[in-house]
Amino acid sequence: MPELPEVETVRRTLTELAAGKTIASVDVRWPKMIKKPEAEPFRDALLGETIHSIDRRGKFLIFQLDHYALISHLRMEGKFSVNESSEAEAPHTHVIFSFTDGSELRYRDVRKFGTMHLTEKGMEHELSSLKALGPEPFDPRFTPDYLHARLQKTSRQVKTALLDQIIVTGLGNIYVDEVLFRARVHPHRVSSTITPEEAAQIHAYTISVLAEAVERGGSTIRTYVNSQGQKGTFQEVLNVYGRAGEACVECGAEIVKTKTAGRGTHICLQCQPIEHLI
């Protein structure tokens, strides 16, 4: 599932493949994924636009064009690739941007969860979903004190709070489990009981886990590949996610799987003590 490291890897590979190309036509096969404007004006607006650069904000990709910004969220399964128009089309291809040089940017998404928005250039951060985002984990404004203060204000379980992109952007279900394991904090701890010392650990591991995952090109758990079709390697160093029933790398206890707000959660109960639960 694309979280910050996967989206950043897609951004980098896609920049190499698509920057400088000009859109000649757009084919939208699944109009529902175009959230703003409607699919038809979306398509018309993009004709003749050149992709100058690709930015990332949280888990959103932002294509900077001549007059517009195209905002894309991959959600769980979305993938971009650049192909020659003669190449066979992969199943579940929902949007095709054909370039003037004969190549194509293809978006495919088995689950159809991904979204695209188009805004006037420079107005992308006014989009409600981007406007609401909290600091990037690598932003100097994301400090231990900030994180502790935000956690103090909520009664939610700490894992749920960390998945809230308003507090910090970029963590998803895989990396949040890894961060909390490394910080030795149980995911179901009430956020307001997290001490300044624990917040500092969570803060430090949020940064280091995401940075290492970016270096490794993300994690390939199910189907993730970057825009050049390559898998990430961070899954090789995951300590808890997807390791239910295996021995903890720190203490040898069995990793258990439970649920947090409907999501799978992986814990070592020995390393992540269970007091202060909701």
Place this chain on the structure above:
DNA sequence: AGTCTAGCCTGGGAGC
């Protein structure tokens, strides 16, 4: 205002 839940989607695996 803060928190929670249903819904969006499909493929793959388990169970019968």
Place this chain on the structure above:
DNA sequence: TGCTCCCAGGCTAGAC
């Protein structure tokens, strides 16, 4: 073999 059920989970809209 073939059917049904459940799970994967980021984000939003709407309810409480």
